[in-house]
Amino acid sequence: MQKEYLTVTNIAGPLMLVEETEGIKYDEIAEIVLASGEVRRGKVLEINKDKALVQLFEGTTGLNLNQSRVRFLGRGVEFGVSPDILGRVFDGLGRPIDDGPEVIPEKKVDINGLPYNPYARDYPSEFIQTGISAIDAMTTLVRGQKLPIFSGSGLPHNDIAAQIARQARVVPSLDEEDKGKSGEKEKFAVVFGAMGITFEEANFFINDFRKTGAIERTVLFVNLANDPAIERLATPRMALTAAEYLAFSQDMHVLVILSDMTNYCDALREVSAARKEVPGRRGYPGYMYTDLSLIYERAGRIKNKKGSITLIPILSMPEDDKTHPIPDLTGYITEGQIILSREIHHKGVYPPIDVLPSLSRLKQKGIGTGKTRHDHASVTSQLFAAYARGKEAKELAVILGDAALSDVDKKFSAFADGYEKSFVAQDVYEDRGLEKTLTIGWKLLSELPREELKRLKDEDVEKYMK
Amino acid sequence: MPKGKIVKVSGPLVIAVGLPGVRMYEVVRVGKPGLIGEVIELHEERVSIQVYEDTSGVGPDEPVIPTGEPLSVELGPGLLTSIYDGIQRPLDIIRKKVGDYITRGVDVPGIDHEKKWEFNATAKEGDKVIGGDIIGEVQETTTTVHKIMVPHGIEGKITKIKSGKFTVEDTVAEVKNDKDSGAAKVTMLQKWPVRKQRPYRDKHSVSEPLVTGTRVIDTFFPIAKGGTGCIPGPFGSGKTVVLHQLAKWSDADIIVYVGCGERGNEMTDVLMEFPELKDPRTGEVLMKRTVLIANTSNMPVAAREASVYTGITIGEYFRDMGYKVALMADSTSRWAEALREMSGRLEEMPGEEGYPAYLATRIAGFYERTGRVICSGTGEREGSLSAVGAVSPPGGDLSDPVVQSTLRMVKVFWSLEAGLAYQRHFPAISWLRSYSLYLDNVREWMNDNVAKDFMECRNKSMSILQEEESLQEIVRLVGLEALSMQDRLTLETAKSIREDFLHQHAFDPQDTYTSMKIQYRMIKIIIKLYNLSKDAIEKEVDFSGLTELKVKEKIARMKFIGDNEESKFDEIESEMEKEVESLIKSSKV
Numbered sequence A: 001m002q003k004e005y006l007t008v009t010n011i012a013g014p015l016m017l018v019e020e021t022e023g024i025k026y027d028e029i030a031e032i033v034l035a036s037g038e039v040r041r042g043k044v045l046e047i048n049k050d051k052a053l054v055q056l057f058e059g060t061t062g063l064n065l066n067q068s069r070v071r072f073l074g075r076g077v078e079f080g081v082s083p084d085i086l087g088r089v090f091d092g093l094g095r096p097i098d099d100g101p102e103v104i105p106e107k108k109v110d111i112n113g114l115p116y117n118p119y120a121r122d123y124p125s126e127f128i129q130t131g132i133s134a135i136d137a138m139t140t141l142v143r144g145q146k147l148p149i150f151s152g153s154g155l156p157h158n159d160i161a162a163q164i165a166r167q168a169r170v171v172p173s174l175d176e177e178d179k180g181k182s183g184e185k186e187k188f189a190v191v192f193g194a195m196g197i198t199f200e201e202a203n204f205f206i207n208d209f210r211k212t213g214a215i216e217r218t219v220l221f222v223n224l225a226n227d228p229a230i231e232r233l234a235t236p237r238m239a240l241t242a243a244e245y246l247a248f249s250q251d252m253h254v255l256v257i258l259s260d261m262t263n264y265c266d267a268l269r270e271v272s273a274a275r276k277e278v279p280g281r282r283g284y285p286g287y288m289y290t291d292l293s294l295i296y297e298r299a300g301r302i303k304n305k306k307g308s309i310t311l312i313p314i315l316s317m318p319e320d321d322k323t324h325p326i327p328d329l330t331g332y333i334t335e336g337q338i339i340l341s342r343e344i345h346h347k348g349v350y351p352p353i354d355v356l357p358s359l360s361r362l363k364q365k366g367i368g369t370g371k372t373r374h375d376h377a378s379v380t381s382q383l384f385a386a387y388a389r390g391k392e393a394k395e396l397a398v399i400l401g402d403a404a405l406s407d408v409d410k411k412f413s414a415f416a417d418g419y420e421k422s423f424v425a426q427d428v429y430e431d432r433g434l435e436k437t438l439t440i441g442w443k444l445l446s447e448l449p450r451e452e453l454k455r456l457k458d459e460d461v462e463k464y465m466k
Numbered sequence B: 001m002p003k004g005k006i007v008k009v010s011g012p013l014v015i016a017v018g019l020p021g022v023r024m025y026e027v028v029r030v031g032k033p034g035l036i037g038e039v040i041e042l043h044e045e046r047v048s049i050q051v052y053e054d055t056s057g058v059g060p061d062e063p064v065i066p067t068g069e070p071l072s073v074e075l076g077p078g079l080l081t082s083i084y085d086g087i088q089r090p091l092d093i094i095r096k097k098v099g100d101y102i103t104r105g106v107d108v109p110g111i112d113h114e115k116k117w118e119f120n121a122t123a124k125e126g127d128k129v130i131g132g133d134i135i136g137e138v139q140e141t142t143t144t145v146h147k148i149m150v151p152h153g154i155e156g157k158i159t160k161i162k163s164g165k166f167t168v169e170d171t172v173a174e175v176k177n178d179k180d181s182g183a184a185k186v187t188m189l190q191k192w193p194v195r196k197q198r199p200y201r202d203k204h205s206v207s208e209p210l211v212t213g214t215r216v217i218d219t220f221f222p223i224a225k226g227g228t229g230c231i232p233g234p235f236g237s238g239k240t241v242v243l244h245q246l247a248k249w250s251d252a253d254i255i256v257y258v259g260c261g262e263r264g265n266e267m268t269d270v271l272m273e274f275p276e277l278k279d280p281r282t283g284e285v286l287m288k289r290t291v292l293i294a295n296t297s298n299m300p301v302a303a304r305e306a307s308v309y310t311g312i313t314i315g316e317y318f319r320d321m322g323y324k325v326a327l328m329a330d331s332t333s334r335w336a337e338a339l340r341e342m343s344g345r346l347e348e349m350p351g352e353e354g355y356p357a358y359l360a361t362r363i364a365g366f367y368e369r370t371g372r373v374i375c376s377g378t379g380e381r382e383g384s385l386s387a388v389g390a391v392s393p394p395g396g397d398l399s400d401p402v403v404q405s406t407l408r409m410v411k412v413f414w415s416l417e418a419g420l421a422y423q424r425h426f427p428a429i430s431w432l433r434s435y436s437l438y439l440d441n442v443r444e445w446m447n448d449n450v451a452k453d454f455m456e457c458r459n460k461s462m463s464i465l466q467e468e469e470s471l472q473e474i475v476r477l478v479g480l481e482a483l484s485m486q487d488r489l490t491l492e493t494a495k496s497i498r499e500d501f502l503h504q505h506a507f508d509p510q511d512t513y514t515s516m517k518i519q520y521r522m523i524k525i526i527i528k529l530y531n532l533s534k535d536a537i538e539k540e541v542d543f544s545g546l547t548e549l550k551v552k553e554k555i556a557r558m559k560f561i562g563d564n565e566e567s568k569f570d571e572i573e574s575e576m577e578k579e580v581e582s583l584i585k586s587s588k589v
């Protein structure tokens, strides 16, 4: 029987101070029994002699000083893993909330995980087809990558995430020698971690996974907007612990979606403020970079292991500002970013991906001969350049009027429109193969004068531009 | 030794009492798991310790054991091709021992103590030696001879020395002097405290460029061997790619690459790629001259702080052998953030942006360890250590304290611009904002080794680029038509410098590296065309004719010309002359 303390002396924000403790360890979990009998969980943030500073995941509302009993469990926060977690829905702290049976864990794992040894990592290089042209062609996703979606309030990032979850798969290359090969039969799973999203949003995902049958191979961790904010600090770690188990013990290719990281960061800020730490930019703590990298770096591949973890964190940029600390620090850790644009969204284009500031840093290792198609790099680089030029021309036309544009510029301007309308735009349920994506790209380019298309190779032009 | 006791644990900071006599920067073993920690503050009874491993599960009353030694690295044969964590634990050995994850309390020496090396004595019995003198050699890798030096503090006459197969712990020589009674035993293993600069005899001013193969660097903003540089920029602007390029292609003898608080996959990339790449000069595998230090962002924060010191100490050690060493640190911001985090937990008075007041001193102390030196020991052996640090300011804002403190120290500033990266102009090094303070230092070398008019071409190109900036302002206001033909030529030429010279694709097998010779031919051709065109304009040749020269196509492709195809440049030059000549002729009729 563990010792119970009745010595809570201070409660402030999500924090509580327990005194006269003995043998308490840093980072261990505490269980707090309220006067009502309700049990909450917390973890030790700091231990100074006999004083333990505890952060409560479910908040301190309703707690009082003399009736709260505290037990320390002598271990960190854990999640019980087993193959049975597939198809299940948990709360943000890993407790089932779907009326299903208790999960009997194969083992319990500390949710903080351990850092992968960089020497053990395998470099991600396998193309994942999402069926979304703007991603597959321009900001290619590869297995084991961490590629966030930078979004804003009111933009359809959830639809995109759900579409990726529905459609993502590994396909053979389109080269002659790989023709007719089918994609390998592999085991897939989706792990979804919701932090502070609305009930409707969460339901949207759950229903979508149900409808497509994907729910069978999905694990959901749901912390809603009206759930305790501090619990969110555990949710992505729960999700990644489940993902690591599925990937590296069960050989599955796991796609992890975390939404919305902005809510996670706000919870981090709340704890930091309660600790009266020196605030960093916009009040976020100075260690937020490290904290986020402990989450994001759990994506990847490991040598000699079949499975993989591909991570798509979603975050809403406050005021659509890319230099806000949340997108900024995320961009410093992830391997590129997919940026959604309000302007493109207003034009009625779905998905409103702005390819110009978007980037996949692992693209060059995942495309080309043997991986996708030999012309993938050159044609997309040309599309990128032409679109950039078209946008420039359009800007110029706004200032100086259409008449100021040369004939060539007019063609580029038209190209930019066409590019958004027929290349980027597609239906939420359209699973567009890469071959079709590239065909559309070539077709759009064929409207432009050949001498302006310096990035294309003659033999490809011959082959694809007819 | 007396055992101390933990009183407080707050993340990587542990406070202990009961350690009288413990010294600043002494290594201690913390708690039941025996975690590695380092004393960073002494306050009467209370000792503040930064712990290099995760402190979860550690609590008050657990023991703290002093080791009596400062945080040190092991130096000797076996360093090259290694990959270490921030405190010199070999990651490959850790993986062998404990698997794919980094667990706590793993104890492994920095270099293999059992491996036998072929030691070749180059000194003989009776020779008088002092600290730093080379007494023998080990062929460590096919590219590099590891010089065995007399450790500092030992001097006298060699009484015994023999060649043969030895481990790094075996005695290879004995040195005796009149003051001490016994003879000092010299092994191939030295230990050195990472926070202490290794001594040298004299520092000289730098004179030779570190040739990197990146055109915007070598031609426009060169760094010297023994020099310092920094590369700040927002995320995704190309810091890591530039540092990787330096690590791959620089003409240094030894490369130390420190991945400090950055991505795991980037280290994997280096690990997988370097063994496949060959040095364009020697044809040898690049990994054989390289030491990697990887303390990625998800590894313990405190070790991030140590990693840059571990790196630079290894760099100094090879410099002492007389080698030209180049160190890259990606990213020094993460190191500074580790300082900030510890400082915050120590409840020190925060300075700018929460960084401690000593940030600038620490940064200065790091870059001060570079330079071109006369090595310790007898004779005039010269070695150099250059360092380049990436800086990752929040939002790419250069007013960041880490950027500013760094700029006060380093002599080269490669300013990455988000706008250029956005247009996919790589390397996104701004030609207007960057600078190198080594231009005067390397001028003579360039004259002697590249071409007499190389610097002239460089300066001309630079002024054309600057002129472009102001001309573009005019174009924006009143349109291109307002410009004179000469000005339009300037714009055309600037465009050619940007696209045909500065733009360089790191992932293209040919374009990735350009030798000085070829860089010169390229820039020379652009300037020559400019001069020819200028002349033609004076002879009233129609400007549009000049923009449509057929040779321009070839100029656009000259980055793909290899070192052994130099004649192609001659062809371009003569074609250029002929084309402009005929334009002049036809405009006369």
Ligand SMILES: Nc1ncnc2c1ncn2[C@@H]1O[C@H](COP(=O)(O)OP(=O)(O)OP(=O)(O)O)[C@@H](O)[C@H]1O
Pocket: A331, A332, A333, A360, A361, A362, B233, B234, B235, B236, B237, B238, B239, B240, B241, B242, B392, B426, B427, B428, B504, B505, B506, B507
């Ligand atoms: N010289 C280059 N040639 C081609 N592509 C480049 C070059 N430099 C950068 N890039 C492109 O830009 C991407 C980002 O570069 P890099 O990883 O070096 O950025 P960074 O400044 O280190 O970012 P972070 O601060 O997030 O680490 C690369 O993945 C690559 O796609």
Ligand SMILES: [Mg+2]
Pocket: B239, B240, B241, B262, B330
């Ligand atoms: Mg980088």
